[in-house]
Amino acid sequence: MATEKAETDRIPITLSLATIGYLERLVRQGTHGTSVPGVARTLIEEGIRNAIKDGLLAIRDNSRTNNHHD
Secondary structure, three states: OOOOOOOOOOOOOOOOHHHHHHHHHHHHHOOOOOOHHHHHHHHHHHHHHHHHHOOOOOOOOOOOOOOOOO
8 A cells, every 4th residue: 555645736627517416426425535526536536547457548657747737
């Protein structure tokens, strides 16, 4: 188990009201986090891990070389 915290950054995102509703349902279920941002973070990180596992992304140095956000 990792003992170091990963470097983090905050980015604004826009979600549909329906998506926010689904996130709120998952908060109530307690399966992915205890807050809407926490559930969203968990699902995003799971999606990235799956993309790496499926070969859609390669693990590489994640150092940011510019400040461009998509």
